[in-house]
Amino acid sequence: MNVKGKVIKYGDxxxxxxxxxxxYLNTSDPAELARHCMEDLDKTFVSRVNKGDILVAGKNFGCxxxxxxxPIAIKASGISCVIAETFARIFFRNAIxxxxxxxxxxxxxxxxxxxxxxxxxxxxxxxxxxxxxKQYTAAPFPEFMQEIIAAGGLVGYIRKxxx
Amino acid sequence: MGMTMTQKILADHAGLDKVTAGQLIKARLDMVLGNDxxxxxxxxxxxxxxxxxxxDVNKIAIVPDHFTPNKDIKSAQQxxxxxxxxxxxxxxxxxxxxxxxxxxxxxxxxxxxxxxxxVIGADSHxxxxxxxxxxxxxxxxxxxxxxxxxxxxxxxxPEAMKFVLKGKPGPWVTGKDIILHIIGKIGVDGxxxxxxxxxxxxxxxxxxxxxxxxANMAIEAGAKNGIFEVxxxxxxxxxxxxxxxxxxxxxxxxxxxxxxxxxxxxEVKLTVAFPHLPENTKTIDEIGDIKIDQVVIGSCTxxxxxxxxxxxxxxxGRKVHPDVRCIIIPATQKVWKQAMDEGLFSIFxxxxxxxxxPTCGPCLGGHMGILAQGERAVSTTNRNFVGRxxxxxxxxxxxxxxxxxxxxxxxxxxxxxxx
Ligand code: SF4
Numbered sequence: 217m218n219v220k221g222k223v224i225k226y227g228d229x230x231x232x233x234x235x236x237x238x239x240y241l242n243t244s245d246p247a248e249l250a251r252h253c254m255e256d257l258d259k260t261f262v263s264r265v266n267k268g269d270i271l272v273a274g275k276n277f278g279c280x281x282x283x284x285x286x287p288i289a290i291k292a293s294g295i296s297c298v299i300a301e302t303f304a305r306i307f308f309r310n311a312i313x314x315x316x317x318x319x320x321x322x323x324x325x326x327x328x329x330x331x332x333x334x335x336x337x338x339x340x341x342x343x344x345x346x347x348x349x350k351q352y353t354a355a356p357f358p359e360f361m362q363e364i365i366a367a368g369g370l371v372g373y374i375r376k377x378x379x
Numbered sequence: 380m381g382m383t384m385t386q387k388i389l390a391d392h393a394g395l396d397k398v399t400a401g402q403l404i405k406a407r408l409d410m411v412l413g414n415d416x417x418x419x420x421x422x423x424x425x426x427x428x429x430x431x432x433x434x435d436v437n438k439i440a441i442v443p444d445h446f447t448p449n450k451d452i453k454s455a456q457q458x459x460x461x462x463x464x465x466x467x468x469x470x471x472x473x474x475x476x477x478x479x480x481x482x483x484x485x486x487x488x489x490x491x492x493x494x495x496x497x498v499i500g501a502d503s504h505x506x507x508x509x510x511x512x513x514x515x516x517x518x519x520x521x522x523x524x525x526x527x528x529x530x531x532x533x534x535x536x537p538e539a540m541k542f543v544l545k546g547k548p549g550p551w552v553t554g555k556d557i558i559l560h561i562i563g564k565i566g567v568d569g570x571x572x573x574x575x576x577x578x579x580x581x582x583x584x585x586x587x588x589x590x591x592x593x594a595n596m597a598i599e600a601g602a603k604n605g606i607f608e609v610x611x612x613x614x615x616x617x618x619x620x621x622x623x624x625x626x627x628x629x630x631x632x633x634x635x636x637x638x639x640x641x642x643x644x645x646e647v648k649l650t651v652a653f654p655h656l657p658e659n660t661k662t663i664d665e666i667g668d669i670k671i672d673q674v675v676i677g678s679c680t681x682x683x684x685x686x687x688x689x690x691x692x693x694x695x696g697r698k699v700h701p702d703v704r705c706i707i708i709p710a711t712q713k714v715w716k717q718a719m720d721e722g723l724f725s726i727f728x729x730x731x732x733x734x735x736x737p738t739c740g741p742c743l744g745g746h747m748g749i750l751a752q753g754e755r756a757v758s759t760t761n762r763n764f765v766g767r768x769x770x771x772x773x774x775x776x777x778x779x780x781x782x783x784x785x786x787x788x789x790x791x792x793x794x795x796x797x798x
Contacts, residue, residue, distance in 0.1 A: 284519065305572045305603065306519070308535065313521045320401075358403050361533065370525050374428050378528065 217362055219296035219317070220335040220346075221268035223328055230257065230273050231280035232307065236289040244285065246292035253289040267294035270336065272328045274300065278307025287311040297336050299343065299354070301325040312361060315369035319343065321354035338362055381631025383539040384606050385574040388514040388628050392497045400538040400635075408438065409513075410491055411526040412500030414482055415443035415454065417519075418461045421501055424524035425464075433468045434530035440472040440491055441465050442482040445739045450746040480711025480737040483507035483595060483679035488713055490621025494609050495628055499523065499532050504679050504761065506597045510590035511617060512609035512627065517598065537603045539574035540565075541636040544581030546645035551795055553689065554589030555681060555759065555779035558596040559650040561642065563660030570602035573637065576630065578608040581644045587616045588685040595680045596761050599657040649794055651757075652777035655765045663782065663794045673756040674705045674787040675768075676780050677735075678742045681759035682710025684717050686780040691723040693784035693795045694730040700790030705732035706748045708740060732787065744768045750775075757786040 234257040236249055243249065254261035271290065277300040278286060287310050290298065298311070301322040311318045317338060324343045328334060332347040341356030357365070367373035382390060382397065390398040392406035413421055418441050433439055441461055446454035465473035472491060479485065483504050486492050492508040498515035499505065501523040508515040518532065526532050542561065562569070575597045577590075585593075590607050597605025607613070609627045617625050649663035676682075676690050687709055699705040707727050709715040715737060718724060727734055740747030742760040750756055750769030755776065758768065763775035776792060785795040 284521070309522070310519060312533070313519065313525075355401065355403075358405075360405050361403055364533075370521055371424055371427050374430070374525050374528050378428065378430055 217338045217366060218335060219268060219270065220333070221270045221296055222266065223270050223272050223330060223332045223334050224261065224265060225328065225330040226257065226271070226273045228274035229276045229279055232278055232283050232286040233280055235278065235286040236283070241283065241285055244288070246288050249285055249289035250292035253293040262293065265293050265295065268296045269294060270334050271295050271298045272300070272325055273298065274325060275302050277303050278311070279304040284310045284314060287314050287316040291316040299324050299328070299336070312364060313370040315365055315367065315372070317365050319354040321352055324352035324354065327352065338365065380635055381633040383574060383634045383636070384512070384576055384608065384628050384630045385514050385539060385604060386536055386634070387630070388495060388497060389534060389536055391628070398536045400536055402536045403533060404536060405531050405533050406497050408499060408526050408530050408532055409496035410438055410440060410486070410498040411523060412440045412442070412482060412486065412498065412502065412505060413523050414502050415445050415447060415458050415461065417501035417523060419457045420520035421523035421527065422461060422464045424521050425527055428524060428528050430528040433470060433527045436469045437471050438530065439470050439527055440474070440482070440486055441470060442474045442479055442485055444479055444481050444737070445743060446745050447479065447738055448476050448736065478712060480714070481679045481682055481739055484682055484710035484714070487511060487591065488620060488711055490623065493617045493621050493623050493625035494613060495626030499526050503598050504595055506602065506604050507591055507595040507679060509594035509597065509604050509606035510587060512607055512613055514604055514606065516604045537572055537574045538637050539576050539634070540570055541639045542575060542577045543579035543639065543641045544577060544585070544644055545579055545641060546581055546643045547584045548644040548647060551649055551781045552644070552647055553779050553781065554585060554592035556650045557589070557642070557644065557647050558593040559652050559657065559660050559777065560647045562596065562600050562657050563650065563652070565600055567599060567656055567658045568601040570597065570600040572601070572603055575600065575602045575605040577605065581642070582608065582610055584644060586685060587612060588683045591683065592680055596657070599761055649779065649782055651782060651792060652763055654763050654774040654776065657761070657763060657777060666792050669755065669776070669792045671703060671757050671776070671786055671791060672754040673748060673750060674703060674783050675708070675741050675748055675756060675758040675760065676706070676783050677708030677710060678739065678760040679710065680761040681780050682708055682714065684714050686759065687714060687718040687723050688721070689780040690784040691726045693781055693798070694732065694788065695726050697730055697788045697798065699731040699787045702790050703787050704748070705730070705787040706735060706741065707732050708735045708747070709737060711737050741768055757783045757792055759783050
């Protein structure tokens with residue numbers, strides 16, 4: 217599985233409150249959540265994000281309250297993958313469970329700049345920075361995790377398994 | 380490089396010879412747990428999965444404990460929903476009012492967790508069972524649904540911190556003081572994502588109830604799990620409570636730890652966590668006059684029989700201060716009966732305390748003792764976040780049952796020795 221897109225970059229400790237502010241949690245409709253994604257950190261995000269874009273961030277991405285709405289909002293906004301130095305534990309779990317691919321790669325997270333064109337191969341974990349002509353390697357997803365992502369999340373994956 | 384206790388259990392349940400920190404694995408589950416708040420959501424997700432049965436009717440436990448006996452219509456509806464689900468699926472371990480208890484006190488007592496198990500629970504204090512030498516951790520409702528359907532869950536193998544306990548704790552010092560001391564030292568994110576592994580000579584001075592209390596609060600240091608090295612006491616407990624086969628996993632000599640702490644238990648003092656974080660700890664001699672309005676003794680942290688005995692030892696022949704409401708909640712029916720048979724309730728009632736049927740109740744500000752604006756409580760629970768027990772402007776001081784009972788008598792935070 218591969219994705220390719222332009223990078224939108226943020227810093228350290230992006231918490232779930234800025235990813236999707238609590239005032240919008242009265243819905244779980246992904247499209248509605250996506251309309252407010254990153255609103256409190258970057259008001260321009262929603263208007264400039266394109267389908268397939270890749271989010272790159274620093275340490276402890278997704279920290280704070282354990283809402284599943286956060287990765288749902290990011291995924292529904294069109295982001296194809298999040299690369300960060302590190303993720304907060306619950307965000308990591310929630311992202312995989314709702315089918316948002318995420319990769320921990322400190323080297324890539326530090327080196328990639330806003331606007332770079334980047335491609336990611338989930339099978340090998342290789343991240344290619346097309347703009348800068350560089351490559352970085354993250355730990356690849358084991359097969360079952362790739363299948364979870366491909367099935368759109370844990371519920372879809374198990375549905376298929378049991379079918 | 381060797382593996383930690385946690386890594387060994389995970390490797391075994393993933394069918395792998397070896398795992399390393401950071402690796403993503405899929406592991407077999409021995410128990411999947413949910414409560415009255417998280418199970419309804421998990422049942423919805425389970426239905427979306429389209430499964431028509433659960434993976435094993437004996438390996439799922441559903442414990443309505445937070446708002447039970449049902450405090451209002453909404454909670455009654457929720458419990459009705461999961462009760463019907465449990466019946467329909469034939470889930471054996473659904474614990475109705477009359478048999479229930481606070482989930483993390485109940486499961487070990489019912490023998491549903493033994494050494495070497497892998498357990499997930501849709502409740503953050505699922506880490507409690509680490510006291511038994513099991514790997515157990517809190518997850519979300521989606522994970523619970525998937526676990527019920529397949530008997531498996533995915534995990535990222537954690538790094539670990541080692542806590543070597545030495546020496547003998549002083550008078551009145553219990554598991555609660557030890558874990559508060561540790562959290563005060565490393566902070567509420569000190570063990571973020573990691574395992575906290577407890578070992579050392581000092582273990583022999585810790586009862587199983589002490590260990591449950593310590594493992595219970597591993598999450599308050601941000602840990603994924605807390606786990607104790609298995610010794611004779613663990614084995615004895617497991618044999619007494621369960622027919623199931625248990626397995627003992629020991630850390631390798633060359634297992635890698637990110638940090639190693641030596642804790643001299645003889646130096647740990649009675650410790651209290653001030654509002655609004657469990658890391659804001661002070662030792663009892665550093666505390667000035669803090670008047671209080673309520674005392675709660677109970678919860679998955681300190682609602683076991685030794686906690687009841689400790690409270691009774693302090694309250695015996697004394698009276699609760701006229702300005703204080705003292706609420707005592709044995710965590711399970713078994714603890715309740717034991718406390719009753721040992722005559723502890725007479726001591727409580729004569730002291731002027733109220734005794735409640737098992738429930739989480741006030742621990743999460745649910746019912747049975749909510750705080751008003753500006754009120755202060757000393758509580759044996761595990762979280763003192765803003766508004767956790769009631770009004771956003773109320774305050775919670777976390778302490779052991781001995782300190783809580785002494786505070787109930789003194790009307791202010793107090794050591795049992797000061798009475
Ligand atoms: S007693 Fe408190 S911490 Fe324990 S399970 Fe109940 S609500 Fe959670």
